[in-house]
Amino acid sequence: MKADRGHGTGRVAREIAIMQALGADLVGWGELDGCSWLAVPWRQGRTTEDRWALMRAGSTHPMSRRTALTAALELANAVARLHAAGWLHGDLRPEHGLHTPGGVYLTGWGDAQAPGRTPPLLDEEFPYTGGRVDLAAPEVCAAIAAGQTPQATRSAEVYTFGAVLWECWTGRPPVDYAVVGLSPSDPVDQRADAISTGLPTPRVAHRVSWAALETVLSGALAYDFRRRPTMTEFARALERLMPAVASW
Numbered sequence: 001m002k003a004d005r006g007h008g009t010g011r012v013a014r015e016i017a018i019m020q021a022l023g024a025d026l027v028g029w030g031e032l033d034g035c036s037w038l039a040v041p042w043r044q045g046r047t048t049e050d051r052w053a054l055m056r057a058g059s060t061h062p063m064s065r066r067t068a069l070t071a072a073l074e075l076a077n078a079v080a081r082l083h084a085a086g087w088l089h090g091d092l093r094p095e096h097g098l099h100t101p102g103g104v105y106l107t108g109w110g111d112a113q114a115p116g117r118t119p120p121l122l123d124e125e126f127p128y129t130g131g132r133v134d135l136a137a138p139e140v141c142a143a144i145a146a147g148q149t150p151q152a153t154r155s156a157e158v159y160t161f162g163a164v165l166w167e168c169w170t171g172r173p174p175v176d177y178a179v180v181g182l183s184p185s186d187p188v189d190q191r192a193d194a195i196s197t198g199l200p201t202p203r204v205a206h207r208v209s210w211a212a213l214e215t216v217l218s219g220a221l222a223y224d225f226r227r228r229p230t231m232t233e234f235a236r237a238l239e240r241l242m243p244a245v246a247s248w
Contacts, residue, residue, distance in 0.1 A: 012036035014126050015110040017119045022087070022109070045100035048075050052094075052168035058207035065210070066245040069238065071097070072165055074104040076235035079161060082106070083231045088113040088152045091131040092160045094168050113152040128152050133192050134173035134184060135163040138223055142196035145189055155225040158234055162220025166201070170208060174221055175199040198223045212241055 016038050019026055027039040051071035054064040075097040082089060089096070090111030098105045111129055112118070130140045130150040137159035143150035150156075166174035177183055180194045201221065204214060216237045222228045229237065 011110045011126055012038060014119065014123075015112075018109045018112045021114070021117050022112075024109075043098060043100045043102070043105060045098045045105070047095045048072070048097035048099065048164070049094035049168050051099055052165075055169055055208060055210075056171045058205075060208075060210075062245045066242075068169070069213075069241055069245060071099050071104075072168075073235060073238050073242070074099060075106075076161065076231065076238055078104050078106060079157070080231040080235050083154050083157070086114050086117070088154065088157050090128060090152050090157075092157065092164050093132055093135065094164050111152075131160060133188050133195070134175065135160050135167070136192070136195065137225065138196050138198060139225060141192040145193035145196055147189075153225070154231065155228050158220050158228045158231055159222075159225070161231065161234065162217045166217050166221070169210070169213065169217075170202070170204055172202055174201045174217070176202045212244070216241065 013036055016026070016036075019038070019040075025041050027041055030037060048071050052068045054061075055068045078097070079089060079092070089106060089109070090113050091108050093108065096106060096108040098107060110126075111131060113128060127149045128151075130136050130144050130152075133141060133144060136144070136150075137156035139153075140150040140156050163174050166172075173184065175191075175195055176199055177186070177191065177194060179200060182190060182194055184191070201218070204210075216234075219227070219229055219237065220234055
Protein backbone atom coordinates (compact mmCIF):
# COMPACT_ATOMS: atom_id res chain seq x y z
CA MET A 1 0.00 0.00 0.00
CA LYS A 2 1.15 3.54 -0.76
CA ALA A 3 -0.25 6.77 0.67
CA ASP A 4 0.74 10.44 0.59
CA ARG A 5 -0.53 13.87 1.60
CA GLY A 6 -0.22 17.41 0.28
CA HIS A 7 1.68 17.76 -3.00
CA GLY A 8 2.34 14.02 -2.93
CA THR A 9 -1.34 13.21 -3.43
CA GLY A 10 -1.04 14.23 -7.09
CA ARG A 11 1.93 11.91 -7.58
CA VAL A 12 -0.12 9.06 -6.13
CA ALA A 13 -3.02 9.99 -8.42
CA ARG A 14 -0.67 9.91 -11.39
CA GLU A 15 0.67 6.51 -10.36
CA ILE A 16 -2.89 5.15 -10.08
CA ALA A 17 -3.70 6.42 -13.58
CA ILE A 18 -0.53 4.86 -15.00
CA MET A 19 -1.15 1.51 -13.35
CA GLN A 20 -4.68 1.50 -14.74
CA ALA A 21 -3.33 2.28 -18.23
CA LEU A 22 -0.87 -0.59 -17.87
CA GLY A 23 -3.57 -2.97 -16.70
CA ALA A 24 -1.70 -3.55 -13.43
CA ASP A 25 -3.44 -5.16 -10.47
CA LEU A 26 -4.96 -2.62 -8.10
CA VAL A 27 -6.84 -3.81 -5.03
CA GLY A 28 -8.21 -0.32 -4.44
CA TRP A 29 -7.49 3.40 -4.36
CA GLY A 30 -9.05 6.59 -3.10
CA GLU A 31 -8.75 9.60 -0.82
CA LEU A 32 -9.27 9.86 2.92
CA ASP A 33 -8.72 12.91 5.13
CA GLY A 34 -6.61 14.65 2.49
CA CYS A 35 -4.52 11.53 1.85
CA SER A 36 -4.42 9.71 -1.50
CA TRP A 37 -3.79 5.99 -1.34
CA LEU A 38 -3.48 2.92 -3.52
CA ALA A 39 -3.21 -0.76 -2.68
CA VAL A 40 -1.86 -3.63 -4.76
CA PRO A 41 -1.95 -7.39 -4.11
CA TRP A 42 0.60 -8.63 -1.59
CA ARG A 43 3.43 -10.53 -3.28
CA GLN A 44 6.06 -12.48 -1.42
CA GLY A 45 9.47 -11.91 -2.90
CA ARG A 46 12.85 -10.22 -2.72
CA THR A 47 14.00 -7.04 -4.39
CA THR A 48 16.79 -6.98 -6.97
CA GLU A 49 18.94 -5.34 -4.32
CA ASP A 50 18.25 -8.27 -1.97
CA ARG A 51 19.14 -10.82 -4.64
CA TRP A 52 22.59 -9.21 -5.00
CA ALA A 53 23.32 -9.13 -1.25
CA LEU A 54 25.84 -11.99 -1.28
CA MET A 55 27.73 -10.37 -4.15
CA ARG A 56 27.97 -7.08 -2.27
CA ALA A 57 29.23 -9.00 0.76
CA GLY A 58 32.16 -10.29 -1.31
CA SER A 59 31.02 -13.78 -2.32
CA THR A 60 32.57 -15.00 -5.56
CA HIS A 61 30.91 -18.40 -5.43
CA PRO A 62 29.26 -19.28 -8.77
CA MET A 63 25.92 -19.81 -7.01
CA SER A 64 25.99 -16.25 -5.62
CA ARG A 65 26.76 -14.94 -9.10
CA ARG A 66 24.03 -17.07 -10.60
CA THR A 67 21.43 -15.76 -8.12
CA ALA A 68 22.41 -12.15 -8.82
CA LEU A 69 22.67 -12.59 -12.58
CA THR A 70 19.31 -14.36 -12.79
CA ALA A 71 17.65 -11.44 -11.00
CA ALA A 72 19.38 -8.95 -13.31
CA LEU A 73 18.27 -10.85 -16.39
CA GLU A 74 14.68 -11.15 -15.16
CA LEU A 75 14.53 -7.41 -14.56
CA ALA A 76 16.25 -6.57 -17.85
CA ASN A 77 13.72 -8.63 -19.80
CA ALA A 78 10.84 -6.97 -17.93
CA VAL A 79 12.13 -3.50 -18.80
CA ALA A 80 12.79 -4.56 -22.41
CA ARG A 81 9.16 -5.69 -22.71
CA LEU A 82 8.07 -2.36 -21.25
CA HIS A 83 10.12 -0.47 -23.85
CA ALA A 84 8.71 -2.63 -26.65
CA ALA A 85 5.22 -1.67 -25.50
CA GLY A 86 6.06 2.04 -25.76
CA TRP A 87 6.55 2.70 -22.04
CA LEU A 88 9.41 3.94 -19.88
CA HIS A 89 9.43 3.19 -16.16
CA GLY A 90 11.08 6.52 -15.41
CA ASP A 91 12.40 5.71 -11.92
CA LEU A 92 14.29 2.42 -11.88
CA ARG A 93 15.94 1.75 -8.53
CA PRO A 94 17.47 -1.29 -6.77
CA GLU A 95 14.30 -1.64 -4.68
CA HIS A 96 11.82 -1.25 -7.58
CA GLY A 97 12.17 -4.80 -8.89
CA LEU A 98 10.38 -7.50 -6.87
CA HIS A 99 11.31 -11.09 -7.72
CA THR A 100 8.61 -13.62 -6.85
CA PRO A 101 7.87 -17.27 -7.72
CA GLY A 102 5.40 -15.90 -10.29
CA GLY A 103 7.91 -13.62 -11.98
CA VAL A 104 9.40 -10.17 -11.52
CA TYR A 105 7.21 -7.15 -10.79
CA LEU A 106 8.15 -3.51 -11.20
CA THR A 107 7.02 -1.00 -8.58
CA GLY A 108 7.29 2.78 -8.24
CA TRP A 109 5.33 3.83 -11.33
CA GLY A 110 4.84 7.51 -10.41
CA ASP A 111 7.30 8.79 -13.05
CA ALA A 112 6.41 6.35 -15.85
CA GLN A 113 6.17 7.85 -19.33
CA ALA A 114 4.33 6.89 -22.52
CA PRO A 115 3.42 9.57 -25.09
CA GLY A 116 -0.35 9.83 -25.46
CA ARG A 117 -1.07 7.29 -22.74
CA THR A 118 -0.32 9.19 -19.55
CA PRO A 119 -2.83 11.74 -18.15
CA PRO A 120 -2.10 15.15 -19.78
CA LEU A 121 -3.31 17.22 -16.83
CA LEU A 122 -1.31 15.20 -14.34
CA ASP A 123 1.71 15.26 -16.66
CA GLU A 124 1.53 19.05 -16.74
CA GLU A 125 1.16 19.39 -12.98
CA PHE A 126 3.71 16.68 -12.15
CA PRO A 127 6.33 16.62 -14.93
CA TYR A 128 9.03 14.01 -15.20
CA THR A 129 11.58 14.36 -12.39
CA GLY A 130 14.37 12.26 -13.89
CA GLY A 131 14.28 9.74 -11.04
CA ARG A 132 17.05 9.42 -8.46
CA VAL A 133 19.88 11.67 -9.59
CA ASP A 134 22.71 9.30 -8.56
CA LEU A 135 21.37 6.77 -11.08
CA ALA A 136 20.36 9.23 -13.82
CA ALA A 137 22.02 9.53 -17.23
CA PRO A 138 24.33 12.51 -17.88
CA GLU A 139 21.88 14.10 -20.33
CA VAL A 140 19.08 13.84 -17.76
CA CYS A 141 21.36 15.35 -15.12
CA ALA A 142 22.25 18.23 -17.44
CA ALA A 143 18.58 19.21 -17.62
CA ILE A 144 18.15 18.87 -13.85
CA ALA A 145 21.22 21.01 -13.20
CA ALA A 146 19.84 23.67 -15.55
CA GLY A 147 16.50 23.71 -13.76
CA GLN A 148 14.71 22.20 -16.76
CA THR A 149 12.35 19.24 -17.10
CA PRO A 150 14.45 16.30 -18.31
CA GLN A 151 13.39 14.16 -21.24
CA ALA A 152 12.72 10.49 -20.61
CA THR A 153 14.28 8.29 -23.30
CA ARG A 154 15.02 4.60 -23.75
CA SER A 155 18.76 5.23 -23.87
CA ALA A 156 18.62 7.20 -20.61
CA GLU A 157 16.70 4.34 -19.00
CA VAL A 158 19.32 1.84 -20.22
CA TYR A 159 21.93 3.96 -18.42
CA THR A 160 19.81 3.97 -15.27
CA PHE A 161 19.36 0.21 -15.45
CA GLY A 162 23.13 -0.20 -15.67
CA ALA A 163 23.51 2.18 -12.71
CA VAL A 164 20.99 0.16 -10.70
CA LEU A 165 22.94 -3.06 -11.28
CA TRP A 166 26.21 -1.30 -10.45
CA GLU A 167 24.80 -0.20 -7.11
CA CYS A 168 23.27 -3.63 -6.44
CA TRP A 169 26.72 -5.13 -7.11
CA THR A 170 29.04 -2.68 -5.32
CA GLY A 171 26.75 -0.90 -2.87
CA ARG A 172 27.56 2.47 -4.46
CA PRO A 173 26.21 4.43 -7.45
CA PRO A 174 28.44 4.36 -10.56
CA VAL A 175 29.74 7.91 -10.16
CA ASP A 176 32.91 8.89 -8.32
CA TYR A 177 31.85 12.14 -6.65
CA ALA A 178 35.15 12.34 -4.77
CA VAL A 179 37.08 13.39 -7.89
CA VAL A 180 35.20 16.71 -7.85
CA GLY A 181 35.04 17.04 -4.06
CA LEU A 182 31.40 15.99 -3.70
CA SER A 183 29.57 13.23 -1.84
CA PRO A 184 26.15 11.53 -2.23
CA SER A 185 24.80 13.82 0.51
CA ASP A 186 25.52 17.06 -1.38
CA PRO A 187 22.66 19.03 -2.99
CA VAL A 188 20.94 17.41 -5.96
CA ASP A 189 21.76 20.23 -8.38
CA GLN A 190 25.49 20.00 -7.58
CA ARG A 191 25.54 16.23 -8.05
CA ALA A 192 23.51 16.52 -11.26
CA ASP A 193 25.92 19.11 -12.65
CA ALA A 194 28.90 16.89 -11.85
CA ILE A 195 27.33 13.80 -13.47
CA SER A 196 26.44 15.82 -16.57
CA THR A 197 30.14 16.48 -17.18
CA GLY A 198 30.97 12.76 -17.20
CA LEU A 199 32.23 11.51 -13.84
CA PRO A 200 34.27 8.29 -13.87
CA THR A 201 32.93 5.14 -12.24
CA PRO A 202 34.45 4.29 -8.84
CA ARG A 203 37.09 1.59 -8.65
CA VAL A 204 35.45 -1.75 -7.90
CA ALA A 205 36.74 -3.31 -4.68
CA HIS A 206 38.81 -6.43 -5.31
CA ARG A 207 36.55 -8.53 -3.09
CA VAL A 208 33.56 -8.04 -5.43
CA SER A 209 35.39 -7.70 -8.76
CA TRP A 210 33.87 -9.40 -11.81
CA ALA A 211 35.56 -8.17 -14.98
CA ALA A 212 33.01 -9.59 -17.44
CA LEU A 213 30.12 -7.94 -15.62
CA GLU A 214 31.96 -4.63 -15.39
CA THR A 215 32.47 -4.69 -19.17
CA VAL A 216 28.73 -5.21 -19.78
CA LEU A 217 27.74 -2.47 -17.36
CA SER A 218 30.29 -0.04 -18.81
CA GLY A 219 28.53 -0.27 -22.16
CA ALA A 220 25.20 0.73 -20.63
CA LEU A 221 26.91 3.53 -18.66
CA ALA A 222 28.47 5.14 -21.73
CA TYR A 223 28.47 8.95 -21.50
CA ASP A 224 27.40 9.23 -25.15
CA PHE A 225 23.82 7.94 -25.36
CA ARG A 226 24.42 6.82 -28.95
CA ARG A 227 26.95 4.23 -27.74
CA ARG A 228 24.58 2.55 -25.30
CA PRO A 229 22.84 -0.72 -26.18
CA THR A 230 19.10 -1.08 -26.35
CA MET A 231 17.46 -2.76 -23.38
CA THR A 232 17.08 -5.98 -25.40
CA GLU A 233 20.76 -5.90 -26.37
CA PHE A 234 21.68 -5.29 -22.73
CA ALA A 235 19.61 -8.30 -21.65
CA ARG A 236 21.37 -10.46 -24.24
CA ALA A 237 24.77 -9.29 -22.99
CA LEU A 238 23.80 -10.31 -19.45
CA GLU A 239 22.57 -13.65 -20.75
CA ARG A 240 25.97 -14.33 -22.33
CA LEU A 241 27.48 -14.21 -18.82
CA MET A 242 25.21 -17.02 -17.63
CA PRO A 243 27.11 -20.10 -18.96
CA ALA A 244 30.02 -19.40 -16.61
CA VAL A 245 27.75 -19.71 -13.56
CA ALA A 246 24.85 -21.87 -14.81
CA SER A 247 26.40 -25.25 -14.04
CA TRP A 248 25.96 -24.81 -10.29
